[in-house]
Amino acid sequence: MKQLLHLIVHSLYTHPEIFLRELISNASDALNKVRFRMLTDKDVFEPDAELKIVIELDQDKQTFSIEDSGIGMSKDDLIDRIGSVASSGTLEFVQQLQQAKEKDLGDLIGRFGVGFYSVFMVTDEVTVETRSADKDSIGYRWKSSGEGTFTIEEIDKKTRGTKISFKLKDDFKHYSEEFAVKNIIKKYSNFVDFPIFIGTEKVNTVTALWQKPKDQQSEEELTEFYKFISNDFNPPLGHLYLNIEGVVNFKALIFIPETAPPQLFTREAFEKSLHLYSNKVFIQDDCKELLPEYLRFATGVVDTADLPLNVSREVTQNSPLMVKIRNVLTGKILGFLQDWAQNEPGKFEKFHKNFGPLFKTGLNADFANKDKIVELLRFESTKTAKGEFTSLKDYVSRMGDEQQEIYDVTGESREQLERNPNLEYFKKNHIEVLLFSDPVDIFMLSSLNEYDDKPLKSIEKADLDLKTQKDEKTEPLNEDLVKSLLSVFKETLGDRVEDVIESKRLVDSAATLVVGKDGLDPQMEKMMKMMNKDYSGAKKILEINTAHPLVKNLSRLNIADSTDPLLRNCIVQLYEGAALQEGNLNSPSEFVRRMTEIMTDATK
Ligand code: ADP
Secondary structure, three states: OHHHHHHHHHHHHHOOOHHHHHHHHHHHHHHHHHHHHHHHOOOOOOOOOOOOEEEEEEOOOOEEEEEEOOOOOOHHHHHHHHHOOOHHHHHHHHHHHHHOOHHHHHHHHHHHOOOHHHHHHOEEEEEEEEEOOOOOOOEEEEEEOOOOOEEEEEEOOOOOEEEEEEEEOHHHHHHHOHHHHHHHHHHHOOOOOOOEEEOOEEOOOOOOHHHOOHHHOOHHHHHHHHHHHHOOOOOOOEEEEEEEOOOOOEEEEEEEOOOOOOOOOOOHHHOOOOEEEEOOEEEEOOOHHHOOHHHOOOEEEEEEOOOOOOOOHHHHHHOHHHHHHHHHHHHHHHHHHHHHHHHOHHHHHHHHHHHHHHHHOHHHHOHHHHHHHHHOOOEEEOOOOOOOOEOHHHHHHHOOOOOOOEEEEEOOOHHHHHOOHHHHHHHHOOOOEEEEOOHHHHHHHOOOOEEOOEEEEEOOEOOOOOOOOOOOOOOOOOHHHHHHHHHHHHHHHHHHEEEEEEOOOOOOOOEEEEEOOOOOOHHHHHHHHHHOOOOOOOOEEEEEOOOOHHHHHHHHHHHHOOOOHHHHHHHHHHHHHHHHHHOOOOOHHHHHHHHHHHHHHHOO
């Protein structure tokens, strides 16, 4: 806890006012919760209390307090939620904090729920006094200096809700000045749906931004609103406003963030989803039903008048209304991205870089929108520079008249892919090949069989329709020699391979492994092996380049003596070399031993 405290205090040093935003946001959450509970439960403590936030400042004593009439906390809440910082994720949080760049800190703090803790930036000791909305609740006082220990005592608190008070450290005494605090509230919290008072003066303007007509939503308001709901320090990359009337009715403000969370595929990355309101009344801030998983990066607000007011979470989870809203939202967001792709390439590129891997998973999940998703996919190819991308549409427009298929290859990185011998034919003939090096690509490929009536084809498959190449300089072996050599290869390799054939695709390399007609993509196979140690994979076809000097030499040895150990060793070595290049070599020590033997032979 000490370490955490130290980290938070020092990392957030450049944004000390964050504590205020966090406290107001917690108070606002607490008020939202009690308002929501009162929709269905009239039996709460103090049902008629005004829903508000009151801040008291004392410049002489250097003190600050914030009080809300929200849901309050029970003793257990105090211990579990306030007393232990994001208990389960604390360690992970500390690690991420240490790695994070400064601009990501706000993100992390919000995501891991150490919001309240930020108060220890500006004070050495905090007092929380609270009484929950349960009918027979009692009051508690919690005190802590943030280093892991705290005290709790029962108190006689007359009102519902929570009061948090503390004395400011000298460095931060300006937070007891009305002017300073007012400015921060204006900046961060103008969207809180409850009045905020400093003393008796109301300091925020309560407006639901999404209820205003589009032309009255200023860029600045939108940005501040985004920061408020997302805990992001940066402005959003863009936003989309919707006012839908018809089969469903709702208004929505949807934002696309400028940066991606550190781990795109974890649950925590997008803990909070869209905020759902029913006619301006807050329902919940993590309404996952409103967006398909692959669009989870979008944040914002959906406000619908179509929900019954006594909604519960169960209702929102199973409601056909949610499905309808999700369908409309999905279509609109995809359209919005398509618009970026056409008219704002800079923004689209950023979006793609940040969220592309997540977005791609939509192909496997959202069949109804598959065509739209496909148009938004971008890939590296042998005709793009590293880090640049092409759409499938552009790929197809570059296809030569003869080319009937879209070619692709999967691997771990661009560098590794470019060394793949199976690319040689394509490079030589200037045929573009898509380079798939994102782990998600393999799974995506299972849903991407064709585009524009042209099948996608792995260049590692054996049944490619390649024109035999005529090379002036190097004559391939004649048919009989090839036949005889192939049979020695087959005999030597036995059931290690499905077949050995003459290659049409190799230019510089002597041999390569390709996948048989029914085999899996090599990357996929590697994944399967990682998941299941016993999985051995399907056998491959070895292709040999009969124009290669080594292969010609082997043919010579073969004519002299087909049982020559050097010939046999070289055959196995060629095969294992090809396996190594794919990352599928099973026994490196055997490989090295054999190599040493061959070198000894060669240097005699
Ligand atoms: P987060 O708000 O991200 O959950 P915090 O550290 O800010 O993380 O708060 C932890 C928890 O403490 C909240 O989720 C809430 O349950 C409780 N809490 C904090 N402030 C209040 C408050 N003013 N009223 C009621 N509960 C609160």
